[in-house]
Amino acid sequence: MDKPDARQETTLFAPGGYRYIPSVFQYSAGVIAAPGFDMVRVRLSGNPPLAQGFSLIEQFVKREGRPLAAFCACELRSPAPFDEAGFRAFNRLYVETLQRWGISDGETNPVARTNVCPAIDPPSEPSFHAFAFTIQRPTERPGFVVAGSGESVEGKANYRDHIIRLGDVSPEALREKARFVLGEMERRLRRLGVGWEATSAVQAYTIHDLHPFLADEIVRRGAARSGLTWHFTRPPVVDLEFEMDCRGMTQELVI
Structure with a gap:
């Protein structure tokens, strides 16, 4: 089957040198x-905490000779899952910096993101774990990031009313939650014009045992071609139990 053309499935953010899924x-x-x-x-x-992290990222990106608009994805860590109101308030605060950087207009945001909550030794405030930025370098295998997603439909009035098997953490329910999330990962990959074979890293975020469905739901569909990184964390909103993200990169750094 032919892969979809990412130019038809995504929106160009020209100042940053990347395309995104709205x-x-x-x-x-x-x-x-x-x-x-x-x-x-x-x-x-x-x-580092959010404000310090943004400052470090700004300095790093500028040293690399890139505009702040090149900031295209990030991975955050928060102290504990937010309720719906708290998550909206946090998001508004986060987006304010992206508005100052000329990336977001407050309603449309091209930056991909994962935000999860460590179950052990969590940070005292929302913090940065990692980020991605674009560089000018022609390649036949362009880097990509699929944002984190849990077992609920996004873009609705709230998460709770759309959570798969709300409140149920039985093995069968967790399998169903994972299947939903994996399906969403695949939908996003298709929209970027790639598949599991292009991923260099796949990450799962849950405090629950994923071994009962690891082979059938994750490995067999090709989602663990480069292994699977399991973070003992919770998704960022109360009542969500399972989240994933993935990426395809040929260069990664630690600073």
Whole structure:
């Protein structure tokens, strides 16, 4: 089967050198480098708090000779899952910096994001774990990031009313939750014009045992071609139990 053309499934963010899947105001569903560009992922050692992290990212991106608009994806860590109102308030605060950087207009946001909550030794405030930015480098395998997604339909009035098997963490329910999330990952990959074979990393975020469905739901569909990184964390909103993201990168750094 022919892969979809990412140019038809995504929106170009020309100042940043990448295309994105439109989603909700706080983040896009995924990003892929535009022709003539590639992506680099940078993990921030120590997981600096949000304000400090933004400052470090601004300095780093400028040192690399890239505009702030090149900031295209990030991975955050928060102290504990938010309720619906708290999540909206946090998102507004986060987007304010992207508005100052000329990336978001407050309603449309091209930056992909994952935000999860460590169950053990969580940060005292929302913090940065990693980010990605674009560089000018032609490549036949453009870098991409699929944003984190849990077992609920996004873009609705709330998450709770659309959670798969709400409140049920039985093995059967967790399998169904994972199947929904994996399906969403595949939909986003298709919109970027790629598939599991292009991923260099796939990450799962849950405090529940994923071994009962690991082989059938994750490995057999090709989602663990490069292995699977399991983070003992919770998704960012109360009552969500399982989240995933993935990426395809040829260059990653730790600073």
